[in-house]
Amino acid sequence: MANRIAVALNALADPTRRTIFERVGAGPGAVGEIAAGLPVSRPAVSQHLKVLKEAGLVTDTPDGTRRVYRLDPRGLGALRDWLDRFWGDQLSAFKDFADQQESPE
Amino acid sequence: MANRIAVALNALADPTRRTIFERVGAGPGAVGEIAAGLPVSRPAVSQHLKVLKEAGLVTDTPDGTRRVYRLDPRGLGALRDWLDRFWGDQLSAFKDFADQQESPE
DNA sequence: CGATTCGGTTAGCCATGACTTACGGTAAGC
């Protein structure tokens, strides 16, 4: 369970992979289509999609020789649940304090 | 703005750093206290805390020679907002489909 | 069935970053 979070966070840590993920989030697409709008090669995109798939963040659907990728709500949901675990007492207590200090770099 | 997300996700991607983050989430503590319960050296923890701090995930408060770290709601909030952006039409539409298929590996 | 297109896989190179050891700096205690 905790491992699920680890894999998901690790997957979203890479900038290129995050770009691919957001691209898929904007609408389903094939590997070639996604790679066309990126500065990396198609195999690189394929590798990234594999990582995202194993992280439960995207799913693939064969369509002839093509392969359409779309978002997978499972990974997103797990991440969200994990984040919500930190909305505890001390956090909301500190929230007021932080809102006042608000140091704009 | 998008950079804020990048830094936060990158910070949480490392297992050791995520352990430290969860430890801080369980309650404020000094560097030595946190390092005592981990298999890595104290400087390593210090470096990780620096990354977490720059990511807006924790804040530090001097207390004599000690330095107490606690959670920072800003980073968490930014991450949550970013995640919520993916709860769009296609995702909720796919949600039903996914619930039925539910392939338990 | 041969040619084409699309995608996943492998091998290898190279940059990033996590870790330890050693050091310097500051605040409390005798």
Added chain:
DNA sequence: GCTTACCGTAAGTCATGGCTAACCGAATCG
């Protein structure tokens, strides 16, 4: 003031992983 405790920083080493180039498999079309 001198020692002790606590922490951050610098330098250096080593493993992880992202990228490309080349190859192989599968499905469509003539």
